[in-house]
Amino acid sequence: MHAILQGIQPTIKGWTAFRRDLHQHPELGFEEHRTSRLVADKLREFGYSVHQGLAKTGVVATLKAGDGKKVLGLRADIDALPMVENSGKSWASQTDGKFHGCGHDGHTTILLCAAEYLARHRNFNGTLHLIFQPAEELLYGGRVMLEDGLLEKFPCDALFGLHNMPGMPVGTFHFRKQAMMASCDTVHITVFGTGGHGAIPEKTVDATLVACQIAVALQTIVSRNVTPFAQAVITVGSIQSGEAPNIINEKAVMKLSVRSLDPQVRQLLLKRIDEVARLQAESFNAVAKVEHINGCPVLINDDAQTEFAISVARELVDESQICTDAPALMGSEDFAFMLEANPNGAYLMVGNGPGPMVHNPGYDFNDEIILPAAAYWCLLTERYLQ
Numbered sequence: 001m002h003a004i005l006q007g008i009q010p011t012i013k014g015w016t017a018f019r020r021d022l023h024q025h026p027e028l029g030f031e032e033h034r035t036s037r038l039v040a041d042k043l044r045e046f047g048y049s050v051h052q053g054l055a056k057t058g059v060v061a062t063l064k065a066g067d068g069k070k071v072l073g074l075r076a077d078i079d080a081l082p083m084v085e086n087s088g089k090s091w092a093s094q095t096d097g098k099f100h101g102c103g104h105d106g107h108t109t110i111l112l113c114a115a116e117y118l119a120r121h122r123n124f125n126g127t128l129h130l131i132f133q134p135a136e137e138l139l140y141g142g143r144v145m146l147e148d149g150l151l152e153k154f155p156c157d158a159l160f161g162l163h164n165m166p167g168m169p170v171g172t173f174h175f176r177k178q179a180m181m182a183s184c185d186t187v188h189i190t191v192f193g194t195g196g197h198g199a200i201p202e203k204t205v206d207a208t209l210v211a212c213q214i215a216v217a218l219q220t221i222v223s224r225n226v227t228p229f230a231q232a233v234i235t236v237g238s239i240q241s242g243e244a245p246n247i248i249n250e251k252a253v254m255k256l257s258v259r260s261l262d263p264q265v266r267q268l269l270l271k272r273i274d275e276v277a278r279l280q281a282e283s284f285n286a287v288a289k290v291e292h293i294n295g296c297p298v299l300i301n302d303d304a305q306t307e308f309a310i311s312v313a314r315e316l317v318d319e320s321q322i323c324t325d326a327p328a329l330m331g332s333e334d335f336a337f338m339l340e341a342n343p344n345g346a347y348l349m350v351g352n353g354p355g356p357m358v359h360n361p362g363y364d365f366n367d368e369i370i371l372p373a374a375a376y377w378c379l380l381t382e383r384y385l386q
């Protein structure tokens with residue numbers, strides 16, 4: 001067993017209790033006041049210099065050792081989801097409708113556990129910034145931290161982040177070079193027509209029917225405009241229009257989720273959605289207004305930093321516990337904003353074992369991965385800040 005694993009082992013019981021306490025008290029994006037306070041208190045207790053208030057509830061903690069000039073940033077997300085838990089665990093959420101259904105309680109605990117070990121041993125040479133980010137599930141907490149000056153106040157030479165993944169064996173490490181998580185854009189299309197009586201269509205422009213035509217036409221973008229070698233999805237998740245059977249509606253609102261694994265394909269999708277919606281509407285004498293509500297970039301891992309991250313895993317666990325070519329996912333992750341601002345970094349997955357997928361009401365973070373994942377952050381810090 002690696003010396004770091006041995007060094008952390010005696011603290012795991014306490015960190016498991018800490019994780020379960022976070023799980024019982026989930027908080028949604030930008031409302032993580034209790035979580036943020038607990039995190040900041042722990043870090044101060046360990047001897048970090050702690051900065052609170054970036055992106056409202058974000059926390060950045062800094063520890064220096066030696067006179068090394070290199071600076072490393074490690075990031076964890078801290079928020080929960082607006083959903084009802086039915087995991088049946090004794091430490092289940094105590095707040096109805098809020099649930100750590102993605103394991104960010106675990107990511108927070110992993111980074112704190114590593115923080116404690118690193119402060120106790122200080123076996124590195126340089127500056128370490130630990131970034132606790134709010135509102136990942138809104139897919140813009142990372143962006144707001146950057147807008148609040150994260151990388152100006154705390155410049156980092158390299159940045160790393162991780163996520164647990166159900167279905168992958170407990171404590172296995174999964175890496176991928178280049179694109180790993182898809183971009184995610186929310187687009188709203190509002191169709192304006194002319195309302196009227198359901199029996200007199202010739203006097204109207206039916207916004208509901210135009211929205212339906214747009215929804216069908218949008219499905220030609222991935223099939224006819226995007227190369228078959230690229231991955232892309234356009235989902236029309238909502239069309240809202242009208243209440244009564246005998247009224248032709250003057251307005252319809254469509255809500256889209258748009259994903260891809262290539263920044264250029266992402267731009268193509270957004271451009272074509274705008275063109276198709278506006279021109280389809282025009283062909284029916286209606287008007288479509290297209291609004292880009294929110295967007296998160298493709299998460300792209302740096303090749304050299306991924307190699308480095310793999311080498312750290314090889315030192316910690318057996319080769320059979322490591323996957324160096326994990327499949328890309330069409331889900332999204334707003335750590336992508338940080339890697340977009342500083343591309344020198346990587347994101348990895350740690351197996352959560354069998355059980356329900358993240359965002360499923362039955363999901364729970366597996367406390368068995370606190371030890372290997374925290375040891376991984378410690379060794380990565382010691383190797384990056386040699």
Ligand SMILES: [Zn+2]
Nearest residue numbers: 102137358359
């Ligand atoms: Zn999630």
Ligand SMILES: [Zn+2]
Nearest residue numbers: 102103104163
């Ligand atoms: Zn998550």
